[in-house]
Amino acid sequence: MNPFRRADHADAERLLDAARARLDTAPAQRHAATPADATAPEAYATGPNVPPAEPVAALLAAAAGPVRAGELAGEEAALAAFRAARANPASVAPQPTRRRRIRTGVVAWIGAVAATATAGAAFAAVTRDRAPDPVAPAPSGSSPSPQPGTSRSDESGRSVAPGVPSPGTSSSVTATPSASPALTNQLPGLCRAWRAKKPDQRERALRSPAFHPLVTAAGGPADVEAYCQRLVPETKPSESAKVTPSESAKSKPSPAAKAPPSPPRPGHPTDG
Amino acid sequence: MTDDLSEVVSAAQAGDEEAFRFLYRSLQPGLLRYLTAIVGADAEDVASETWLQVSRDLPGFTGGEFRAWTVTIARNRAMDHLRRMRRRPSLPVPVQALVDLASDADTAERASETIGTETALALIATLPPREAEAVLLRAVIGLDAGSAGRVLGRRAGAVRTAAHRGLRRLAVLLERQSPTGSPVASEGTQPRAGSGPARRAPQAEPADG
Numbered sequence: 001m002n003p004f005r006r007a008d009h010a011d012a013e014r015l016l017d018a019a020r021a022r023l024d025t026a027p028a029q030r031h032a033a034t035p036a037d038a039t040a041p042e043a044y045a046t047g048p049n050v051p052p053a054e055p056v057a058a059l060l061a062a063a064a065g066p067v068r069a070g071e072l073a074g075e076e077a078a079l080a081a082f083r084a085a086r087a088n089p090a091s092v093a094p095q096p097t098r099r100r101r102i103r104t105g106v107v108a109w110i111g112a113v114a115a116t117a118t119a120g121a122a123f124a125a126v127t128r129d130r131a132p133d134p135v136a137p138a139p140s141g142s143s144p145s146p147q148p149g150t151s152r153s154d155e156s157g158r159s160v161a162p163g164v165p166s167p168g169t170s171s172s173v174t175a176t177p178s179a180s181p182a183l184t185n186q187l188p189g190l191c192r193a194w195r196a197k198k199p200d201q202r203e204r205a206l207r208s209p210a211f212h213p214l215v216t217a218a219g220g221p222a223d224v225e226a227y228c229q230r231l232v233p234e235t236k237p238s239e240s241a242k243v244t245p246s247e248s249a250k251s252k253p254s255p256a257a258k259a260p261p262s263p264p265r266p267g268h269p270t271d272g
Numbered sequence: 273m274t275d276d277l278s279e280v281v282s283a284a285q286a287g288d289e290e291a292f293r294f295l296y297r298s299l300q301p302g303l304l305r306y307l308t309a310i311v312g313a314d315a316e317d318v319a320s321e322t323w324l325q326v327s328r329d330l331p332g333f334t335g336g337e338f339r340a341w342t343v344t345i346a347r348n349r350a351m352d353h354l355r356r357m358r359r360r361p362s363l364p365v366p367v368q369a370l371v372d373l374a375s376d377a378d379t380a381e382r383a384s385e386t387i388g389t390e391t392a393l394a395l396i397a398t399l400p401p402r403e404a405e406a407v408l409l410r411a412v413i414g415l416d417a418g419s420a421g422r423v424l425g426r427r428a429g430a431v432r433t434a435a436h437r438g439l440r441r442l443a444v445l446l447e448r449q450s451p452t453g454s455p456v457a458s459e460g461t462q463p464r465a466g467s468g469p470a471r472r473a474p475q476a477e478p479a480d481g
Contacts, residue, residue: 008436009432009433009436012432012435012436012439013417013432013435015411015439016407016410016411016435016439017410019410019411019412054443055387055443055446055447056439056442056443056446058387059387059392059395059396059442059446060392060407060411060439062387062388062389062391062392063305063389063392063393063396063407063408063411063412064302064411064412064414065388065389065392066389067297067301068301068389068390071300071301071304072296072297072300072301073316074300074316074319074320074323075293075296075297075300077320077323078292078296078300078320078323078324078326078327079289079292079293079296081323081324081327081328082284082289082292082327082330083289084327085327085328085330086287
């Protein structure tokens, strides 16, 4: 019943060419028509109007049928790409700025070392009962290192440190907002995680080791809110979550605890 | 046929946005259908990548068959995509498509006209990849066998053979899906097989071949 079963190459070529001819009649109309109009059935009807006799021919004709809804949905995007390529041929194929990234990374790393060196004591003072990172070297200033007896709380700071760091002269020395490249990458995530917490838990969260990099980068617990707002500006800030100086000072005899609200911040690693 | 776009391509290379739009509208439907057979539901993403590269590389197009040039880009992007995905997607065919096709075929008179584009493409996508690509490049994109062969990295003769095999396979598929095919219905609405072997003997045997 199907003549094509016995067809040879010539028949196949004929069928394939017929479908192609049908397809090629379409663009001439499409040029004037909007994409929506092109999906109208008329676009098909104006092609070779003889219904194909063979089922395979009908199938090919259908496969090469008129534009369907949605098939030209990317038109404006394609045109935008075309314009961009015309406007600035070089910018369309940007070279990976690997060298620049490496340089920034080195700078950030050096900054991190410097910040750790100068601000270790400040952290010890700011964070209520948590010892600074083990790698923190002794500060160059006259402020003393944290007491060896300072207890490391697990993560929430439930236990009160027996040995509170003495104020020293480092109360004005605050965290230089720099971080290692690896940390910089995780900062947005930390911001989101921090925001996901309930407002009344945020202050406490900032004392946990997990958020230490965020506090470091922001320059202090009180600045995390603003820092995250700049880094991940989607959500609006919730003022209620701000760490109030009185709150942190309440549990901390050190005057250094009052320093965080207005630390001098030379700059932020916003370039990542 | 092969040079029908050359003027438009030149205009687009000179910065004519409408010319580029024309090229997009001319090629995108076929590209999308071809890509769907290769990468399935990700065809639109791959097509977007394709047009991005076409935009970028258009100044470097030195003539020849623009369709083939574009399809080559599309195919490379599709192969990259498949490598990324580490899979050859099972083509989203078709139980429902085949059912629809069969029900269409039941209404015998319009059987030959009512195969939808989607159904047709789904059926072509069931072919072995080489045959499906050959059929789509020839019939949907509109390349001749030589150009299709250059896109696929094969000889024109190999493309012809693959397309031919694909069409034969499609013919068989269509027969199976429409047991009371349209030509038979017009002859006398015989139920089918077994009732008159002598009468249909001279014609092609539908069941085995």
